[in-house]
Amino acid sequence: MRSTVWDVMTTDVAAVNHNASFHTVAELLIDKGVSGLPVLDDDNHVVGVVSEADLLAKEEFKERYYGDDYRPPLRARIRHTAGSEGSGLRKSLGQTAGELMSTPAHVTDADAPVVTAARLMDRYGIKRLPVTDPDGHLIGIVTRRDLIKVFLRPDHNIEQDVREAIRTDLHTIDVTVADGIVTLTGTLAEHSQAITAIRLAENIDGVVAIRATLGWKHDDIADLPVWGGA
Template sequence: MRMKVKDVMTTQVASVDASTPFKDVAEILIAHGVSAVPVVDDGRHVVGVVSEADLLRKEEFREQYYREGYRPPLRARLRHHLSLEGGRGRDKAYGDTAAELMTAPAVTIRPHASVVSAMRLMDEHGVKRLPVVDGDGVLEGIVSRRDLLKVFVRSDDDIAAEVREDILDDPFWAQPHDATATVTHGIVTLTGRMQHRSDAQLAARMTHRVNGVVDVIDKLEWTVDDTPVWKGR
């Protein structure tokens, strides 16, 4: 069974509203041990996200604004100038409330999205956590990189049982076989024989998609090679 965001997300979510002062946002981040919080309106709709990076802009450029001739570190200047937000970074440095500090629109995900989709979305946008919202954009939870790692802490016995019961023992296979699976540290080893080579290949691919599988060692044999033969010119 493919794990969904709803299976790993945190439902007790620290959030702020648009008028929350800078210091209060910082205290909430520290108190809850998180790197970002969603900003919600009166109906709990997510309107943005405030992260540690948003707050640190004020400190990062403070000297640039208030001390003549000061130049921030090269890394800070590059991040500032290459940012897709352009002048928005300078605005955040002056921000005093969540509305002025937040990144909007927020990158969100739905509870029934796959864990893989959440991983890809985080990687694409360079964020560490995603607010989880319903169809109307109402906050239901939050999913972090740490939450996504839960898919890899399943026991070997649990993974092996799923591979055997949901894949190898499924009546989907037209021909009987003696394929089986063993699991060590999340690595699945498939052994035995299947009737067709295409079936063996499909079983290996399906096993790769099981939550918690780190890798698959495919030692399956087959009786009939029914895969198409490529004929080059």
């Protein structure tokens, strides 16, 4: 089984129009207990995300330019040095969600694999992804916490999926799962079959680690020709 964003996303999404006031954004963040909100244009397309950090830029820059003893935190100093000072200053002067938000919006679709969403978050250093339909309209949101849900799958479900994935060799492989850790034991005809079985098991959602003690009767990997350059 390969989980998709649809399986883990939240559909009851708090969002704001790009014209929403600073106060409205702050109030909604607090009331909903979230750290970020999708920002929508007048046609309900996602145009950005506004977060607690975006709002705090206002206080940070007040102190940075008007406070005698203030020294920004290391992360802020790195950000300024990296060339994003203009963006931070713009946000510090912002009065609406559209002026405060981070843009462009990084989004995903509901059919995307969970691993794809995780890679997007890692690539852009973000904590959440708005989920949009083919027309760009907001239908949900997925967070880092949502992605962790795949590791809470029951062991028996993981075991069933592993057995189905390696079913061609099931008669020679014993599969057990405990706390998401899959143990594979047995003897196969070929070395390559053992490698394939491990890779198939690794790709099952919820697998934390693989412990394999697989043997083989014939090492077809060793029989492969070695190609060298001239």
